[in-house]
Amino acid sequence: MTRFYMILFVTLFLIAGCEKDGNRDRTETVFLTVSHEYAKYILWGESSLREGINIKEDNASYWQTLPINGIEGFNYEVGFEYRLKVLKTHLTNPPADGLDVSYKLLQIISKTEMSD
Numbered sequence: 001m002t003r004f005y006m007i008l009f010v011t012l013f014l015i016a017g018c019e020k021d022g023n024r025d026r027t028e029t030v031f032l033t034v035s036h037e038y039a040k041y042i043l044w045g046e047s048s049l050r051e052g053i054n055i056k057e058d059n060a061s062y063w064q065t066l067p068i069n070g071i072e073g074f075n076y077e078v079g080f081e082y083r084l085k086v087l088k089t090h091l092t093n094p095p096a097d098g099l100d101v102s103y104k105l106l107q108i109i110s111k112t113e114m115s116d
Contacts, residue, residue, distance in 0.1 A: 026090040029106065031058045032071075034082040036114035039065040055103075066103070073105035083109040 035054035042049055053076050054063040068076055071086060085107040094100040 023092055025092050028088050028090075030086055030088045031109070032056065032082075032084045032086055032103075033058075034071075034074075034076065034084060035063065036079055036081040036112075038068075038078055039063075041065045066099075070099075071103040071105055074103075074108075079113060081112045081114050085109055 033056045035056075037054070038051045039054040040049045041052050050067070052065045052067050053070065054065055055071075056063050071084070074082075074084065074086075076082075084105060087104040087106055089102045089104070091100050091102060
């Protein structure tokens with residue numbers, strides 16, 4: 001009987017630990033290219049255009065648009081293409097009116113002036 005309770009206790013402990021891991025934000029280090037031109041976008045439910053920045057992760061085939069201040073610690077200048085190393089956080093509980101991913105600048109790898 002004691003063995004039964006020991007197995008039950010260990011099983012419940014492991015299950016509780018797994019549930020907590022599922023509620024944690026997941027982070028990864030990624031490399032981004034930031035376009036030299038502003039991007040225009042419309043927030044869902046709004047009708048006015050906003051200016052943002054286009055980003056593309058390494059190995060991605062598409063550009064994403066973020067608000068200009070969408071990368072914490074990064075000050076964007078139009079006319080420059082950037083290569084960045086960032087901490088990407090997948091938010092378990094994102095804000096209702098926000099993105100499910102956040103970015104934080106770790107390093108500016110390059111900043112190249114682009115001519116149109």
